[in-house]
Amino acid sequence: MPVTTTTKAPVTVNNTATNKNTVRMWTLVSLIIGSTVGAGIFALPQQAASVAAPGAMLIGWGIAGIGMLSIAFVFQALAVRKPHLDSGVYSYVRAGLGDFVGFASAWGYWLGSVIAQVGYATLFFSTLGHYIPLFSSENRLASAIAVSILTWVIFFMLTRGVKQAAAMNMVTTVAKLLPIFAFLILVAFLGFSWDKFTFDIWGRSGSSGSVMEQIKGMMLFTVWAFIGVEGASVYSKQARTRKDVGRATIIGFFSVLALLVSVTTLSFGVLTQEELTALGDNSLGGVLEAVVGPWGGALISLGLCISVLGAYISWQMLCAEPITLMAIDGLLPARFGKFNKNGAPFSAQLISTAVIQACVIVFFLNETTYTSMVQLATMMYMLPYVFSSLYLLLLTTRGKGMTHPHAGTRFDDSGPAVTPQENRKHLFIAIIAFIYSLWLFYAADVTYLLFGTLLILPGLIPYISQRIKNGDKWFNTFEWVIVAAVVIGACFAAYGLSTGALEL
Template sequence: MTEQKSTNNTVSLWTLVSLIIGSTVGAGIFALPQNAASVAAPGAMLIGWAIAGIGMLSIAFVFQVLALRKPHLDSGVYSYVRAGLGDFVGFASAWGYWLGSVIAQVGYATLFFSTLGHYIPFFSTENRWTSGIAVSILTWVIFFMLTRGIQQAALMNVVTTVAKILPILAFIILVAFLGFSWDKFTLDIWGRNGGSGSVMDQIKAFMLFTVWTFIGVEGASVYSKQSRTRRDVGRATVIGFFSVLALLVTVTTLSFGVMTQEELAGLSDNSLAAVLEHVVGPWGGALVSLGLMFSVLGAYVSWQMLCAEPILLMGIDGLLPARFGRVNRAGAPVAAQLVSTIVIQICVVVFFMNEATYSFMVQLATIMYMLPYVFSALYLVLLATRGRGMTHPHAGTRFDDSGPVVSASDNRRHLLIGAVALVYSLWLFYAADPRYLLLGCLLVVPGLIPYVWTRIKSGDRIFNTFEWVVVALVILGSCYAIYGLTSGTLSFA
């Protein structure tokens, strides 16, 4: 495949790199020391990062390759899934990605107010309902802002990006020179005495946290049409990815050299601040906490705006009622934003009533995010092996299998990328705690109601044979989830 010049070549290589770093480095890194130590010792953690590095890079390249091979698919990440595997699987992926964003919103808010509660007891973890009410108010205030077409100003994006990167860099420098102890890092490097299970069990448990920290790494592919050259997209993906990976691995490695695994596992959600406070005193914790609150607040506003995007696109594409695809005079998708805000509010009530932890919300959201990842990887494998996806009801229109001519060598490379990403994605589902898979199935089921109603109203076939199998598996999993919740064997905690 030859390099192509863009007709609107305004986005430079380093702008693409900054987009990846800005969208990927979020709240996850601030909770990473505690998250990692709660399931893995230092040795298993490093192996987990190596696996995650290969797997997540392959997923990032899946979206880059699909953007090159299918430039006419412009309805976001889920459009590849819909083109390759049909309407319902595409819908389920978009629905899952949307719910993952909704759950992530509640996780962001929980982390924000728990950090604030460290300094203002009114919002401490003992006063969960105070934080719950504050989250609800914040959510609805942002909703009314967004309905008026108000988006984040460029200045706010700059401030929040700088505010989260500087404390992380300060953490790395101060801990590396003042607090890291190699003896402490290697004291129980494989977790033999920590009760974390075998090394493989530790790696499996650690993997979902790694995915959470990489959400957004496919960002450069979104701007492939505006890049100066297509090659810049690949370069930016590699540079941005390894920059983020270096930050994540450095933060977790240094943390294990400051405190033991048991001590790290007992920290609060904002564990990055606690580790730096352990090294330099209270001012270090305050510095990181301030950066975290700026970062999370900026992410909360932007992600609430983005939460509406999958609903808007599915309304436009006819997978949900058309009203969800409409915008008001200010250009805001009010119906999509309203339903997203209502579901965020429901999640706040459910999670706070059941005392769900930040860790629980992260892992459940990650499972939902994985749906478009695994199916997009499968689509690339199908393209590379048979030249097309599965039979699609709209073949011949916008979801045909036309695209640029691909050389045999490029096709082999694409097959390798897709296969690695698919194996990695499936292994993540295998490694996940089964309760997150069951709850994920349960969360997909409500989406069947508007989907089926829309299909009946439009006169389209509801499900094909392959989709019936998928629906049956989803319903079976949701039945197990309902039984677990009612019997007490499954919980939100």
């Protein structure tokens, strides 16, 4: 899972500029900020207010800060211990827990990416709907058709080898950061009220539930906001020194954390929790509009549209990456990983685009909201996070992962030795990250957990067929347990859908 494989604006890095030991610390910092701060921040005020009052919101950010920093350091530690694993973060999961768990993580991350793509397109057109009545919330069909057309146009562009230029990245990064900084300055000096922020700081008069319930509600939104924080670790091999990676991770992480906390905190000082909850998907624009008038909302909307549209092309291109990697690594049929004469992974892009189209139809028929798409996508992203944390925990306690069928290959437990002091540090990081990951699953709405298993289930078909073709054992004992859990969860989800007990 490279840094570009995130739900934020992916960062395109010129290969000629990232030769070994040439990436400077501040370049790594920019990778973290660029890949983490994306369109999701524009929806944060409404998302936070929908589940938590100001006090619980701040506690939620504190827990997320500790947890997500530990996850970022998990990937950094694994990059140090397993520098030969270069098929993205999913390769850590495969090396440590076997083929199927690695496959499920990559498959889940791919589907999360697809859902996120639809979510961002929905956010883009709902923002346009404030200015172009054709795309208003009352005319969802027009938005669904527009998303479909945009998706297929981009697909045909990508099959011709068209990629996002570095200039596009620069424009979209500036376009999203300038309105955010304008928001922070204007709201802090013109609109923030301490009395309003503290009026019902624990949400006792609202319907958000207990403080613990509010904190749990914040969890998935905070993960969504932080996806991509492992950016510096991905490029650790090209960094001038390993110390630069650690420093960049800390600087980039706390810069992003400060930005996210500032946005949500200031918003609660402008509008009440109920007023924030009632805002649309571009709630950042709604808050600024309440402070300075319509031009503030228009400014944020413009930044959001440019940011999302600029990232859409790169993100659709990168949706194909997990499929391509799994095909190259033999977990999916080789034809899924083939490139056309223009150097584009045609089959993987076609599959991804077709699934995006199917999601557009399903989400349109079910009137699925952007918030629901975020929560479902985040649940799928959590798979490589929790299993990577478990792998590091196994490495630090028993020196190896689970038994792997391909011992002696690059997926075995080889790697440079670490000192006892380093191992203790990695153990501490792994424990915190693993506990935090489990807490996120506990805090999640069970609906999204069940739908997540339902989305993984179809992947068993190409996976098992490829195992049969290769003459490999389907699953080991540990994997059978995981498969059983997936099937049981999928059955509950299917039953819930058929009876109407579950819906997105």
